[in-house]
Amino acid sequence: MTETPRTAVAPPASDVDPFTAEHLEHPEPLHRALREAGPVVHLTRYDVHALARYEEVYAALTDWQSFESGAGAGLANFRHEKPWRPPSLLLEADPPHHDAPRRVLREILAPPALRRLRESWQARAEELVATVVAREGTEFDAFTTLAAAFPLRVFPDAVGLGPEGRENLLPYGNMAFNAFGPRNGLVEADASRMAELSGWVSAQCTRESLGDDGFGARIWAAADRGDLTPEQAPLVVRSLLTAGVDTTVHGLAATLYAFASHPDQWQRLRKRPELARVAFDEAVRWQSPVQTFFRTASSDVTVAGSVIPEGHKILMFLGSANRDPDRWADPDRFDLGRDPSGHVGFGMGIHQCVGQHVARLEAETLLTALARRVEHIELAGEPRRHLNNTLRSWAALPVRIRPAR
Numbered sequence: 001m002t003e004t005p006r007t008a009v010a011p012p013a014s015d016v017d018p019f020t021a022e023h024l025e026h027p028e029p030l031h032r033a034l035r036e037a038g039p040v041v042h043l044t045r046y047d048v049h050a051l052a053r054y055e056e057v058y059a060a061l062t063d064w065q066s067f068e069s070g071a072g073a074g075l076a077n078f079r080h081e082k083p084w085r086p087p088s089l090l091l092e093a094d095p096p097h098h099d100a101p102r103r104v105l106r107e108i109l110a111p112p113a114l115r116r117l118r119e120s121w122q123a124r125a126e127e128l129v130a131t132v133v134a135r136e137g138t139e140f141d142a143f144t145t146l147a148a149a150f151p152l153r154v155f156p157d158a159v160g161l162g163p164e165g166r167e168n169l170l171p172y173g174n175m176a177f178n179a180f181g182p183r184n185g186l187v188e189a190d191a192s193r194m195a196e197l198s199g200w201v202s203a204q205c206t207r208e209s210l211g212d213d214g215f216g217a218r219i220w221a222a223a224d225r226g227d228l229t230p231e232q233a234p235l236v237v238r239s240l241l242t243a244g245v246d247t248t249v250h251g252l253a254a255t256l257y258a259f260a261s262h263p264d265q266w267q268r269l270r271k272r273p274e275l276a277r278v279a280f281d282e283a284v285r286w287q288s289p290v291q292t293f294f295r296t297a298s299s300d301v302t303v304a305g306s307v308i309p310e311g312h313k314i315l316m317f318l319g320s321a322n323r324d325p326d327r328w329a330d331p332d333r334f335d336l337g338r339d340p341s342g343h344v345g346f347g348m349g350i351h352q353c354v355g356q357h358v359a360r361l362e363a364e365t366l367l368t369a370l371a372r373r374v375e376h377i378e379l380a381g382e383p384r385r386h387l388n389n390t391l392r393s394w395a396a397l398p399v400r401i402r403p404a405r
């Protein structure tokens with residue numbers, strides 16, 4: 001990917017804005033056009049190079065030397081622009097600085113460390129599904145009652161957050177994920193709450209505000225051992241609160257949407273509940289809750305014969321790579337029969353989602369509880385999207401169910 005070609009070709013140019021309401025709401029036509037335009041497309045409006053094919057997105061994600069993160073994973077270039085908050089020690093950092101925080105968090109969120117949560121999350125999923133079915137009847141908004149409610153029940157407890165102010169978590173994440181995009185109306189709409197939400201989140205990251213038996217306390221324990229500095233610990237906690245809530249909420253919503261729009265696949269899951277994890281990954285591939293993010297060229301980088309100049313931003317379309325027909329058979333189908341592994345919905349390479357096992361456990365426990373209690377699920381109306389510069393998010397997901405007898 002870095003060798004200099006004898007003859008560099010100028011990539012095709014486009015003045016399209018991927019961050020308009022139209023493209024955020026219905027990204028597939030734009031993705032198709034970008035994939036067909038070429039392996040690299042120069043988006044003149046933002047002067048960024050877009051990658052929309054699986055092969056190039058995968059290659060960029062797995063080449064951190066050429067595609068750096070330290071200049072920010074959004075459109076803003078931290079070499080020239082002041083970040084809206086102190087940069088993340090994980091996302092917005094390169095080796096070697098990236099490595100200690102990553103190692104600490106990987107241990108804390110690894111499958112063996114999560115075993116102790118499984119039983120209680122199963123019980124809480126059962127309880128939530130039973131309550132929703134009893135209280136809401138057969139028609140309800142699955143976004144609010146399930147996809148948002150479940151992570152908000154289990155994840156803040158697992159981190160060790162106090163009870164106050166948890167309603168700030170989703171708005172904070174919404175703001176952070178908007179901030180990866182251009183300063184458009186979505187970013188402006190968050191501006192008035194930025195100081196308040198950031199202040200609340202920072203206050204939750206201190207040792208004193210965290211319970212003594214959660215992910216947060218374990219991050220502080222790593223600082224006590226010297227695996228992190230005391231200055232790093234609160235920022236690592238902040239990463240959990242930024243990247244751990246909205247992503248799973250909208251990932252679960254994507255999964256419920258997938259089933260409600262494919263009732264036949266729900267029957268497959270009912271027969272084989274052990275497919276819950278594959279179903280979640282297939283839904284992440286199919287909907288890509290994280291649609292896009294950026295890297296920066298650390299030198300003149302050649303991609304498929306085109307040179308991306310040093311210091312320029314690269315926009316990676318994960319949602320497009322996850323439906324690239326050159327990689328996936330019948331890519332637009334949500335299909336429990338396929339092997340979705342290799343999708344880039346959690347990223348790939350050294351920055352691949354460190355919380356993915358937590359997300360999978362949330363999905364598995366919720367889906368398993370639902371599969372036991374819900375015989376049939378279908379859409380009961382038009383789902384409503386919530387627009388965000390990075391996340392493919394939801395406002396409402398009306399469903400109709402038939403409870404199992």
Ligand code: Z7Z
Pocket residue numbers: 073088089090091176238239240242243290292293390
């Ligand atoms: O560390 C962080 O605060 C953080 C924030 C956002 C880490 C990751 C992300 C993120 C996740 C960004 C998915 C883009 C896509």
